[in-house]
Amino acid sequence: MKKITLEDVERLESLADLELDAERRQAVAGILSVWVPAANELSRKMAEPRFRALTPALQFTKLTPDEGVE
Secondary structure (H helix, E strand, O other): OOOOOHHHHHHHHHHHOOOOOHHHHHHHHHHHHHHHHHHHHHHHHHOOHHHOOOOOOOOOOOOOOOOOOO
16 A cells, blocks of 8 residues: 655646645645545455445535526
């Protein structure tokens, strides 16, 4: 399992056209170092044959422009 480095975060910053200060960059690296392995583990689990027929319980809907956001 690869640890997320500051260089990884800098590459993501570049792709997203962001500029983070050093403190924020360190915080993002820490968060991604936890989230990415967990997401990969969940992805592997959900790819197992016994879980392939499951669908998410959460549905995302798209608001029309006249509905707005509260």
